[in-house]
Structure formats: C-alpha cells, structure tokens
Amino acid sequence: MSYSLVWRPAKQMDDIAGEPFDCWREDDGEASTTFHRTPDGFLLRFLEGADFEIDLARRIVTCTPLPEVSEDYVRNIFSNQIMPLVWTYEGLPVLHASCVVIDGYAYGFLGPSGRGKSTLAAAFASQGHAFLTDDGMLIESDDKGFQVRPYLPSVRLMPDSKDALFGDEAVAEPDDGEWAPKSRIVASPRLPHADAPAPLKAIYVLENDGAIETTFEPLTVSAGLDALLKNSFLLDSRDKLRIRKHFRAMADLAETFPMVRMDYPRDLTRLSEVVSAIVSHARKTGGQP
Amino acid sequence: MTLAQIYTISEDVVAREVGEETMLLDLASGTYFGLNPVGGRFWQLLEEGRSANEARDILLEEFEVEAGVLDADLAALLEEMAGKGLVSLAA
Numbered sequence: 001m002s003y004s005l006v007w008r009p010a011k012q013m014d015d016i017a018g019e020p021f022d023c024w025r026e027d028d029g030e031a032s033t034t035f036h037r038t039p040d041g042f043l044l045r046f047l048e049g050a051d052f053e054i055d056l057a058r059r060i061v062t063c064t065p066l067p068e069v070s071e072d073y074v075r076n077i078f079s080n081q082i083m084p085l086v087w088t089y090e091g092l093p094v095l096h097a098s099c100v101v102i103d104g105y106a107y108g109f110l111g112p113s114g115r116g117k118s119t120l121a122a123a124f125a126s127q128g129h130a131f132l133t134d135d136g137m138l139i140e141s142d143d144k145g146f147q148v149r150p151y152l153p154s155v156r157l158m159p160d161s162k163d164a165l166f167g168d169e170a171v172a173e174p175d176d177g178e179w180a181p182k183s184r185i186v187a188s189p190r191l192p193h194a195d196a197p198a199p200l201k202a203i204y205v206l207e208n209d210g211a212i213e214t215t216f217e218p219l220t221v222s223a224g225l226d227a228l229l230k231n232s233f234l235l236d237s238r239d240k241l242r243i244r245k246h247f248r249a250m251a252d253l254a255e256t257f258p259m260v261r262m263d264y265p266r267d268l269t270r271l272s273e274v275v276s277a278i279v280s281h282a283r284k285t286g287g288q289p
Numbered sequence: 290m291t292l293a294q295i296y297t298i299s300e301d302v303v304a305r306e307v308g309e310e311t312m313l314l315d316l317a318s319g320t321y322f323g324l325n326p327v328g329g330r331f332w333q334l335l336e337e338g339r340s341a342n343e344a345r346d347i348l349l350e351e352f353e354v355e356a357g358v359l360d361a362d363l364a365a366l367l368e369e370m371a372g373k374g375l376v377s378l379a380a
Contacts, residue, residue, distance in 0.1 A: 221308030222323050229321065240316040244303050247314045247321075251305045 003054075003086060005078055008064040013051060016043065022237045033081075035235075042235065044082065050074050052082050061086075072184070079152055081233075084136045089235040089242060093249050096231040097137035097203065099148050100124040102282050106148035106198040108137050109262075110231050111206035116266070118182075119161040120206075120278075122191065123271040126165055129279070130194040131155065131187075136233075139200065139253070146256065147197040153187035164268035166190070202282065203228075203253075204262040211263035214277035224259030225251050258285075292341040292363060295379040302375050304332055313375060322373060327352055327359075328366055335376070341367065 020034035036043040041056040050065035061082055065074045084094035097110040098121035109117050121131040133151035140147050157165070162183050187193035205219060205227045219227065228250040236242060260281075264274045301317040311329030313322040324332055327348060334344035345363055349356060370376045 220310070222310040222312055225307050225312055226321075226323075234319075237319045240301065243314070243316050243319060247303055247312075248305065251307050251312065254307055 001087070001090075001092070003059045003061050003083065005075075006060055006062045008062060010065045010067045010069070013045065013047075013064075013066065016045065020045075035237075044085070046077055046081075049077050052078065054082070054086060056086075056089075076156070076184075080135050084138075084233040085235040087138060088233040088246065089239075091245065093139050093246065093253075094233045095137040095139065095203075095228065096135070096233070098134045099132040099137045101130045101132060101194050101198050102201075102279055104198065105201035105282075106132055107201055107278075107282055108148070108203040109206055110137075110203050110227060112231060115206035115208055116264075117206065118155050118157055119165075119268075119271070120274070122155045122157055122161065122165050122185065123275050124278075125155070125187075125191045125193070127272065127275050128192070129275075130192040132194045132198060140197070141252075144199065146200040146253065148200050149197050150194050153193040153195075154184045155187075155191065156182040156184050158182055160268060164271065200257060202258045202260060204260050204278070205231075207261055207263040208266065209263050211265055214264040214274050215262065216281050217261040219259040219261050221254050221259075223261075224254035227259065228254055292345050292360060292367075294341065296335060296341055296367065296371075296376045297379045298332075298335055299375055299377065304329075304336065315373065315375060317374065320373070322370075322375065324366075327354070327362070331363060331366065 016036055018036065020036050022035035023031050024033040026032050032047055034045045034047070036045070038053060041054040044052045044054065046052070049069055050063050053062040055062070061078065063074055063078065088094050095108065095110055096112060097108040098117035099106050099108045100121055109120050111117060118134040121134040125131045132148050134155040136151050138149040138151055140149060158181060162185065166185065185191060229247070232246070232250060234243070234246055299315070299317070301315055303314045303316060305312050306329060309326050311324040311332055313324065313332065315321065330351065331344050331348060334347055335341070339347070341363065345359060348354070348359060367376065371378070
C-alpha cells in the first residue's frame with residue numbers, strides 16, 4: 001500500500017512529448033493537472049506545483065517540484081492527490097471526503113473542495129469525535145463489511161476556520177504560504193485522530209445552498225451513486241477494466257449505505273450547533289434518511 | 290429512429306440496477322446515464338437480444354402505460370442513447 005516519495009532538485013518543467021490522456025481543469029477552464037503515461041506507470045503534472053512520476057512496479061513516486069514551491073505544498077499534493085489516485089488504481093477506493101467517528105462508526109462528509117469537509121472534521125474532533133481523515137477517505141471491504149481506514153493525522157484549515165475552532169491553542173505546522181493559505185493542524189488530545197479502522201455507517205453529501213439551519217434530505221441510490229462518482233479519485237480514465245470495477249464499487253457503496261444530502265449554515269460561530277445536529281441525526285436514525 | 294429498426298448495444302456500456310433506476314456507464318467516455326424503471330427494463334430487454342419492437346410489446350404488458358405514450362418515449366430514448374453512443378443502428 002505504501003509508496004516511497006523520492007525528491008529531485010527543483011527546476012522548471014520540461015516539455016512532455018505527446019498529448020496528455022486526461023486533464024483536470026479549474027472552474028475557469030484552465031488546466032491545473034495533466035495526466036501522461038510512461039513506460040513505468042504515469043506522470044502527473046501539477047502545473048503550479050510539481051511533476052510526479054509514478055513507478056507502479058517499484059512503488060516509487062519521484063517528485064520534481066518547481067523552484068520556490070514549498071515542500072509542505074508538494075507533500076500535500078502527494079498525500080491528498082497522488083496516493084488516493086494510486087490506491088484507487090490498485091483497487092482501494094478513495095473518496096473526496098472527510099470522515100469522523102460517532103459511537104464507534106464512521107460517517108463521511110463527501111464533496112468537492114470548499115464544501116467544508118476539513119472544517120467539519122476538525123469541529124467534530126474538537127468535540128471529542130475523533131476524525132479518521134480530513135480529506136481522502138479510504139474504504140476497504142472485507143469480511144467485516146466496509147471499513148474506513150485512518151489516514152493522515154492532521155487537518156488542513158483555512159485561517160478563519162482555524163481561528164474559530166482553535167484560536168491560539170493549536171500548533172499549526174508551517175503553512176503553504178502563497179501557494180495555499182491553509183494551515184496544517186496536527187492531531188492532539190484537543191484534536192483526536194482515530195488510529196483504527198471504523199465500520200462505515202453513512203455518508204453525508206455536503207451542499208452549499210445558503211442553508212439557514214442544518215438540513216438533511218435522503219438521496220436515492222442513483223443520486224448517491226452520482227455523488228460518489230463525482231467525488232471519487234480515478235487515475236486512469238481510459239482504463240476500462242478499472243473504470244468498470246470502480247463503477248461497481250461505488251454502486252455497492254450507494255446501495256449499502258444511507259446517503260444523505262446535507263446543508264448547513266456557513267457560520268463558523270455555529271459549528272458546535274451543526275455538529276450537534278449531525279450527531280443527533282446519526283444517533284436517531286443510524287444514518288438512515 | 291423507429292422501434293422497427295434494429296439496434297446494437299455498445300460493448301463499452303456497463304449497466305447496473307441501483308434502487309429503482311438503472312445506471313449506464315459508458316466506458317469509452319467515462320460518462321454515465323440514468324434510466325427510470327421503464328427505461329431500465331427496456332435496456333435489459335435490448336441486452337437480452339430483443340428487438341426494440343419486441344421490447345416495446347413486453348413493456349406494454351409489464352407497465353401500465355398507453356401504447357402511444359410508450360412509443361414516443363422509447364423513440365426519444367433511443368434517439369438520446371444513440372446520440373450518446375450507447376446504442377447504434379445495426380448494420
């Protein structure tokens with residue numbers, strides 16, 4: 001499951017022969033990441049960060065960062081983008097979700113960047129509900145059913161969320177500076193991290209439609225599958241065998257677990273109230289819509 | 290496109306019943322497509338090798354729907370699915 005990260009000296013990016021087979025784009029259409037095949041695996045170019053060459057057989061990721069890009073920023077890409085993509089490729093699905101433990105069960109918060117995944121994870125943890133991950137939810141299935149694996153024992157927060165939750169209490173790792181304004185808050189007794197897998201119970205799909213109160217709405221299985229497909233990692237969008245497996249894995253999840261559309265007031269002074277509402281919903285219904 | 294024509298299902302499509310709907314994943318494009326229960330059953334019948342007309346007759350027996358409405362819905366569905374490359378007219 002583990003890969004070694006090997007660093008090469010920083011330099012400007014060389015041209016890559018051939019067209020990428022896939023591309024991630026920003027909202028304005030600008031390419032942010034390009035995907036290329038190599039004899040040993042893949043080359044992923046994060047255009048404002050680094051090149052990552054993935055050697056599947058040797059299980060090595062070689063990183064060549066741009067000059068002046070912070071090491072923390074590159075490590076974050078490795079942890080929160082590269083590894084989830086590789087694990088999904090190897091058959092361990094990873095969702096764009098944070099995940100917390102309530103009464104021994106894992107509850108995920110699914111959604112794209114900016115929906116509040118990390119803030120919710122930190123808010124739960126600060127109230128005693130340990131977090132399994134703040135981004136990159138690893139799901140394995142075995143004879144015990146679907147389990148969520150613990151991932152990185154830190155939470156990355158925007159300054160306003162960090163201040164609202166921790167003030168000056170937390171020890172923040174060096175932030176990403178101009179590359180990304182988030183700070184990394186390491187797990188602590190004040191921010192407990194779950195160190196063992198927990199059985200999955202339900203997945204909340206985060207919306208942001210200006211809710212005044214915390215609301216819950218059940219999703220149909222097909223709507224849940226749609227949300228999972230839109231918010232899961234997939235390394236090779238041309239690999240039909242793996243896409244087929246991924247589709248089936250996501251359908252299994254959507255059929256097995258309640259998926260609940262959730263919206264909540266984006267008011268950091270009300271986070272405690274939001275956490276209470278979710279815990280109450282989870283306990284009352286076992287996550288059932 | 291008419292129900293009398295013969296259609297071939299793309300080998301790149303994976304179908305999966307989820308709840309009351311059927312989701313079709315097009316492996317060639319990576320896109321997916323949802324079908325209601327009638328559409329899902331229609332797809333299933335096409336997968337079994339039925340012609341569109343045969344499938345239409347079976348649907349009329351299985352669902353409470355007027356023939357004219359069903360014909361129009363199926364023609365529109367075939368048109369849409371052909372446009373997405375999920376089915377094609379048999380050579």
